[in-house]
Amino acid sequence: MDASLRISEIFYSLQGESNTVGLPTVFIRLTGCPLRCNYCDTAYAFTGGEKRSLQQILDQVKTYSTSYITVTGGEPLAQPACIDLLLNLLDAGYQVSLETSGALDVSKVDSRVVKVMDLKTPSSQEMQRNLYGNIQYLTAQDQVKFVIANEEDYQWSKQQLSEHDLSGRCQVLFSPVMDVMPAKDLADKILQDQLPVRFQIQLHKYLWNDARGK
Template sequence: MLSRAARKLASCPSASMGSVGIPRDQRLLGPLLEGPSTPVAYFFLKGRFAFGPSRLSLLRKNLPMNGTMLQSSTTTLWVNEIFYSIQGESTFAGKPCIFIRLAGCNLRCTYCDTTYAFSEGVRMGIEEILNQIRSYPCQLVEVTGGEPLLQHPVLLLLRRLCDLEYTVLLETSGALDIACVDPRVHRIMDLKCPSSGECHRNRFANLEHLTARDEVKFVIGTREDFEWAQSQLQGSWTQRVGAILFSPVFGVLEPAQLAAWILEKGLPVRLQIQLHKFIWGPNVRGV
């Protein structure tokens, strides 16, 4: 049973505490335990996600034997990788970019190309992360995953990056509440199409929070996906958002086919390919 403190987290706390409200139906947040000095949030993901032993052996003392709980303080994050590369997606494609990939995801999309982020990561303090990215000659940073919004301190990280005058991108699945994200951040949010297997997890209320800084991405693997995506291009959100991206599932739908469909229907969308996969190949990590 959840503690009273955990039940109160249905509303959105202050981002200064590194916390974000997570609706009860997303089944992600366990009790908030008030320690001697720092609140500690315990995540339980009910079989959706568990850390493996490969890079997290030092965590075993903090995890139950089944590995289904993740301890996260308000100033540390589970980080899968940090690297410097060329941005391959969004309207920032082609630009040098620093990537901070966080560990853990509550979805299991059929086409996922970063499954290693489900179970690999090390705990890093926010200041440690900031010190590492300062070594790169770049002011564009993307926080991605996995699903970054699963970890409450990401809100503080995003705010700190903005305060340091980085241009900050957040890549999110769209299944979690984006309302508490710093408004200076460019939110790149998915709407999951049917072939993803996670279409039912779309949080359509997020569309009301989008602004001209934000982008919505549809990853399309079939004609059914395309027609579903087309049907979503209704309402005022399409006028507010900065860009609507249609991206083919790499190796499943040819970009030329998706381009033909877009032209056939005359859709006001941007065709996006994953540029990094064409440069370095689809299976290379850290690019």
């Protein structure tokens, strides 16, 4: 456990997205990200943070009474020791999910980790960073997420859904960009087209707006 990571924050909140939405969860937000998505809401995690050992991280996680841990960013896989952190959390008995941009290789992520992986839509302005080879490493427990801001994003997401048979491989999440794509509009589109996806909103933003540590 000699590895260390630069950490932006560790906090306890309700899971706001994914298929565990609403469950009390410890979030470990790693510092740094090679992407600059147009709709990013965690730009404060691009730089700064505090260097902490794996043991220090695990000790803080133990102070919260939950078995659910989400490792997020930034882009957590930008720090190689993220793989060690995930392994140590799993071995400690936690149910671990990883929120990743989909732009970095996920092949070394332990198969017990629930991967929540973005495919970047056109409005993100980072679509060219999608590493489509990652799709082969997604399983039924994993989730692929599309963050949708407009009609172009929606149509592109539908195309990826079909082209890669995503709903046959893993769970698929369609999420509106808050204050840009009206949630009802996206929900109506999904129902009209009878898509095999899970509609989601960012619960934490409805509860606490953009407050950090929530």
